[in-house]
Amino acid sequence: MKVWQQPLPPIYQKLTDAELRVRIDLAKQTLGKRLVILGHHYQQDAVIEFADFTGDSFELSRKAAEQKEAEYVVFCGVHFMAESADILTPERVRVVLPDLGAGCSMADMANLDQTLECWAQLEDTCPDQRIVPITYMNSSAAIKAFVGEHGGAVCTSSNCRNVLEWALKADKETGRQGDKEKKTKILFFPDQHLGRNTAFAMGYSLDRMVVWDPREELGGNDPQKLKEADFVLWKGHCSVHQLFRPEHVDQVREKFPEMKVIVHPECRFEVVQKADQVGSTAYVVKQIEAAPPGSQWAVGTEVHLINRLAHQHPDQKIIVLSDCQCLCTTMYRIDLPHLCWALENLVEGKVVNEIKVDAHTRKWAMVALERMLAIKGTGNPVGKEQPVGTTVD
Ligand code: 13P
Ligand code: SF4
Numbered sequence: 001m002k003v004w005q006q007p008l009p010p011i012y013q014k015l016t017d018a019e020l021r022v023r024i025d026l027a028k029q030t031l032g033k034r035l036v037i038l039g040h041h042y043q044q045d046a047v048i049e050f051a052d053f054t055g056d057s058f059e060l061s062r063k064a065a066e067q068k069e070a071e072y073v074v075f076c077g078v079h080f081m082a083e084s085a086d087i088l089t090p091e092r093v094r095v096v097l098p099d100l101g102a103g104c105s106m107a108d109m110a111n112l113d114q115t116l117e118c119w120a121q122l123e124d125t126c127p128d129q130r131i132v133p134i135t136y137m138n139s140s141a142a143i144k145a146f147v148g149e150h151g152g153a154v155c156t157s158s159n160c161r162n163v164l165e166w167a168l169k170a171d172k173e174t175g176r177q178g179d180k181e182k183k184t185k186i187l188f189f190p191d192q193h194l195g196r197n198t199a200f201a202m203g204y205s206l207d208r209m210v211v212w213d214p215r216e217e218l219g220g221n222d223p224q225k226l227k228e229a230d231f232v233l234w235k236g237h238c239s240v241h242q243l244f245r246p247e248h249v250d251q252v253r254e255k256f257p258e259m260k261v262i263v264h265p266e267c268r269f270e271v272v273q274k275a276d277q278v279g280s281t282a283y284v285v286k287q288i289e290a291a292p293p294g295s296q297w298a299v300g301t302e303v304h305l306i307n308r309l310a311h312q313h314p315d316q317k318i319i320v321l322s323d324c325q326c327l328c329t330t331m332y333r334i335d336l337p338h339l340c341w342a343l344e345n346l347v348e349g350k351v352v353n354e355i356k357v358d359a360h361t362r363k364w365a366m367v368a369l370e371r372m373l374a375i376k377g378t379g380n381p382v383g384k385e386q387p388v389g390t391t392v393d
Contacts, residue, residue, distance in 0.1 A: 003100055004100060004101070005099050005100040005101045005333075005353075008337055008338065008341050009341070012337040012338075012340060012341050013337060015337070015340070017046065017336055020336040020337060020339075020340045021049075021336070023340050023344065024050055024336065024339055024340050024343055025050075027340070027343035027344050027346070027347050028050065028343065030347050031072065031343070031346060031347060033069055033070065034070060034071040034072060035070060035071070035072045035074065035343070035346065036052050036053070036063075036067050036070040036072070036073050036074070037050055037051050037052050037053075037073075037074045037076060038051060038052070038053050038054075038055075038060050038063055038064065038073060038074070038075050038076065038077065038081075038085065039051025039053070039054045039076040039077070040054070040055070040056070040057070040060060040076065040077035040078070040081065040331065041054060041055065041056055041281045041282075041285065041302075041304075041305045041308075042077075042281070042302040042304050042305055042328050042331045043076050043077070043304065043331060043334060044304055044332060044334075044335065045304070045308060046335070046336050047076050047334055047335065047336065047339060048076075048308070050076075050339065051076060055282060056156070056157070056158065056280050056281035056282040056285075057077075057081060057084075057137045057138070057156045057157070057158075057281075058137070058156035058157075058158040058159065058280065058282065058372075059158075059282055060075075060077065060081060060085070061081075061084050061085070061088060061137070061156070061369065061372075061373065062373065064084065064085035064088045064089055064095075065088040065089070065373060067089050067093060068090065070089075070093060071092070071093065071094065072093070072094050072095075072096060072346055072351070073085050073089060073093055073094075073095045073096070074095075074096045074098065074339070074342060074343065074346075075095060075096065075097055075355070076098065076334045076339065077097075077102070077331065077334070078097075078102045078103060078104045078107075078328075078330055078331055079097060079100070079102060079103045079104065079107070079355070080103075080104055080107045080137065080138055080139060080140060080141075081137075082095050082096075082097040082355040083140070083141040083355055083357055083365075084137065084141070084144070084154075084365075084369060085355075086355050086356060086357050086362075087141065087144075087357055087362050087365050087366050087369060088366070088369060088373075094351050094354055095354065095355045095356075096342050096346070096351060096352065096353050096354055096355070097334075097353050097355050098334050098338035098339045098341070098342040098353060099333040099334050099335075099338040099353070100353055101330065101333045102330045102331060102333045102334055103330050104138055104330060105238075105239045105330070106136075106138050106190055106191055106236050106237060106238045106239070106266075107138050107139050107140055107190065109190045109234070109235070109236035109237070110135075110139060110140075110143055110189050110190035110214070110234055110236055111140070111142070111143075112140070112142040112143065112146060114214035115143055115146050115189070116146075117214070118187070118212060118214060118219065118234075119131075119133070119146075119150070119187075121217075121218055121219070122185075122187065122226075122232065125218065125223050125226050125227060126185060126226065126227050128182060128183070129182055129183045129184070129185050129227075130182040130183070130184045130185070131150075131184075131185045131186075131187055132150075132151060132152050132167040132168075132184060132185070132186055132187070133146065133147045133150050133151075133152035133186075133187045133189065134147065134152050134153060134154075134155055134163060134164065134167055134186055134187070134188050134189070135147045135152070135154055135155070135188075135189040135190070135368070136154070136155060136156070136157075136160070136188075136189060136190060136191045136194055136195075137154055137155065137156045137372075138190065138191065138238070139154075139189050139190050141357045141361050141362070141365045142361055142365075143189055143190070144361075144364075144365035144368045144369065145360070145361040145362075145363070145364035145365040145368070146364070147189070147368045148364035148365055148366070148367035148368030148369075148371075149364040149367070152167065152187075152368060152371075153166065153167065153368050153371035153372050153375070154365075154368045154369050154371070154372040155372055155375075156280065156372065157194060157264065157265050157266065157279075157280035157281070158280040158282060158283070159372065159375050160194055160195075160198045160265070161198050161201065161202060162375045163371075163372060163375050164186060164198060164199065164202065165202070166371075166375055167184070167186055168184055168186070184230075185229065185230060185231070185232060186199075186230065186231050186232070187212075187232045187234075188231060188232065188233050188234060189234045189236070190234045190236030191234075191236050191237060191238060191266055192211055192233040192234060192235055192236060192237060193237055193238070193241070193242070193265065193266050193267060193268055193269065193272075194265050194266055195209070195231060195233040195234075196209055196231075196233055196269050197265045197267075197269060197272045197278065198265065199230070199231045200269070204230055204231065206269075208228075208229060208230040208231060209229060209230065209231040209232075209233055210225055210226055210229040210231070210232055210233070211232075211233050211234075211235050212232050212233065212234050212235060213235045214234070214235065219232070219235075237266075238266040240266075240301075240302055240326050240327065240328045241263075241264050241266035241267045241300065241301065241326075242266075242267070242268060243322065243324040243325075243326050244263065244267045244268070244271050244300040244321050244322055244324070244326070245268070245270075245271065245322070246268075246270040246271055246273075246274050248271070248300075248321050248322035248324075249261050249271060249274040249275065249298075249321070250274070251322075252298040252319075252321060256296060256298070256317075258296050259296040259297065259298050259317070259319075260276045260277065260295070260296065260297055260298070261274065261275045261276050261277070261297075261298045261300070261321065262275065262276060262277040262278070262279070262284055262287060262288075262297055262298075262299055262300070263275040263277075263278055263299070263300030263301065263321065264278070264279070264280065264281065264284065264300060264301040265278050265279070265280070267300050271300060275300065281301060281302075281305065284299060284301055284305075284309075285305070285309065288309050288313060288316065288318065289313075291313075291316060293315035293316065294315065294316065295316045295317075296316065296317040296318075297316065297317070297318045297319070298319050298320070298321045299318060299319070299320060299321060300321040300322075300326075301326070302326060302327065302328050302331070303320055303325075303326050303327050304327070304328075304331075304332075306318065306319075306320050
């Protein structure tokens with residue numbers, strides 16, 4: 001059952017940012033080691049200021065898994081991240097999402113009923129194949145559990161390539177002994193772009209992939225094409241990263257010929273093909289941190305992170321790849337009033353906005369998440385430092 005965010009008590013909307021900061025600090029001090037605040041890189045600066053750890057989805061899920069002492073994990077990110085934190089922390093750790101409206105439109109593009117229907121149709125159409133479901137971290141706990149129960153794994157943008165390589169060879173690990181002779185097909189949820197970009201970089205041509213539209217019979221595919229495909233890509237996307245278009249890369253190249261274009265693999269194929277570098281959020285951060293003064297970057301990812309990087313590296317020129325509003329509006333819902341409200345309730349012993357995954361879902365989602373955590377990532381699933389269009393190893 002989905003629970004909606006209730007309006008905050010009016011006092012929290014009346015407090016100034018300075019007053020909210022003082023109260024958040026005080027609540028943090030009072031809770032001490034009982035509390036850990038995790039902040040995703042796309043959060044606004046005012047919130048990041050209070051995070052004990054910042055990172056991308058992969059790093060934060062690792063951090064969540066390490067929290068053995070804390071009583072409360074307050075997750076400044078979106079719903080699917082808080083769910084994963086709940087699964088990865090011991091049962092007694094209570095995970096809080098300061099605003100329940102902080103969801104993810106991409107994660108909402110695949111639900112369990114659609115997944116079950118898709119699975120049944122695929123098994124029917126390809127009875128002689130081994131189908132391995134892989135889901136991007138940006139999906140509900142129910143989809144993660146489905147994947148875990150069916151021999152698959154979760155991936156993030158940091159380790160997508162490694163997870164796909166594991167899936168394509170992992171007869172033993174998936175428990176599907178004796179399936180070695182069967183053709184393996186990957187069913188990839190829910191971001192078609194991450195799936196396509198990574199599979200292409202692994203050497204699969206586009207005609208080895210089909211898109212699965214959950215609103216159509218057989219996902220909208222011809223049965224023969226579906227049988228032949230190596231990758232079935234769920235028809236989902238990130239509404240932020242999909243805003244970047246190939247012409248934005250052309251415009252930057254014309255205006256700033258020295259500038260490097262670095263984009264997240266949730267961007268469309270055509271954008272990734274034109275970019276100089278492609279990588280997860282943490283990869284983008286690391287590349288810029290390691291770059292010498294005078295470096296120039298046009299970055300294709302969420303605007304709060306780009307602005308923060310520009311601020312932290314005044315000796316480099318860092319711009320957003322396009323002037324579109326590439327803002328994750330759901331991440332942006334986590335603000336100082338909601339953080340303050342959640343923490344002050346914890347001080348009073350009241351856990352508001354707890355994210356709790358039921359036991360069955362937890363068990364199988366854990367299997368899929370632990371497989372993910374065991375598989376290292378390079379940060380650039382597309383696997384190259386060179387212009388992506390030219391090197392496919
Ligand atoms: P990463 O944190 O894995 O880079 O994913 C980006 C994103 O869209 C988070 O929702
Ligand atoms: Fe979802 Fe995209 Fe926002 Fe990430 S940036 S939370 S994928 S909508």
